[in-house]
Amino acid sequence: MKIFLDTAILDEIKAADAWGVLDGVTTNPSLAAQAGRNFKENILAISALIGERAGTVSAETVSLETDGMIEEARLVTSWADNIVAKIPLTPNGLAAVSQLAKEGIRTNVTLVFSANQGLLAMKAGATYISPFVGRIDDTGHDGMQLVRDLVEIKNYYGYESEILAASLRHPLHVTDAALAGADIATLPFGVMKKMFGHPLTDSGLQRFLDDWATIDGSMRPF
Numbered sequence: 001m002k003i004f005l006d007t008a009i010l011d012e013i014k015a016a017d018a019w020g021v022l023d024g025v026t027t028n029p030s031l032a033a034q035a036g037r038n039f040k041e042n043i044l045a046i047s048a049l050i051g052e053r054a055g056t057v058s059a060e061t062v063s064l065e066t067d068g069m070i071e072e073a074r075l076v077t078s079w080a081d082n083i084v085a086k087i088p089l090t091p092n093g094l095a096a097v098s099q100l101a102k103e104g105i106r107t108n109v110t111l112v113f114s115a116n117q118g119l120l121a122m123k124a125g126a127t128y129i130s131p132f133v134g135r136i137d138d139t140g141h142d143g144m145q146l147v148r149d150l151v152e153i154k155n156y157y158g159y160e161s162e163i164l165a166a167s168l169r170h171p172l173h174v175t176d177a178a179l180a181g182a183d184i185a186t187l188p189f190g191v192m193k194k195m196f197g198h199p200l201t202d203s204g205l206q207r208f209l210d211d212w213a214t215i216d217g218s219m220r221p222f
């Protein structure tokens with residue numbers, strides 16, 4: 001499973017990149033607002049950083065009309081080869097995705113909350129499809145079931161879209177997305193950091209260091 005970071009904050013992306021586990025980045029207008037930087041400059045900085053790993057960065061359109069979405073998608077994807085246009089799942093959005101697919105422009109269809117919506121996005125030629133797991137959980141329903149359903153539909157018919165589990169809120173979401181067969185999971189930086197944590201790793205490491213320190217200095221290389 002590919003791991004993307006769901007953030008527009010460059011320092012977070014640099015940190016995750018240094019761990020060698022980062023395959024891409026997703027942003028949205030809310031995350032862009034949090035970054036507080038010029039949108040194009042920020043997307044280009046992210047693009048350059050993850051481009052070294054052949055990763056993609058998703059930049060979201062804000063027009064509600066098909067023509068406007070297409071125009072914005074053409075613009076953002078013209079900035080660099082690894083930028084993907086993020087487009088909301090509306091009828092106008094799907095029309096835009098379908099046209100952009102014909103032009104070879106990659107899209108990430110966002111705000112997906114049902115299997116039928118995802119099926120339509122697959123048929124329209126979306127590159128990535130983003131089911132929002134946490135926001136479904138917030139309504140008292142099982143968000144991960146949508147990921148399982150989309151993976152099953154994709155595999156059953158052989159659609160090429162990649163299922164990108166989004167709105168992940170905690171490490172168990174990541175494990176469950178991997179077990180569901182999601183192609184990609186996009187995570188807030190805080191969730192990625194929590195994936196490292198285990199108290200037995202910490203205590204085990206401390207015990208190794210303590211025991212190592214009991215060896216006579218002349219008998220160890222470092």
Ligand code: G3P
Nearest residue numbers: 006028134135166167186
């Ligand atoms: O990738 C979508 C994500 O940014 C939404 O997450 O936590 O606002 O539901 P959240």
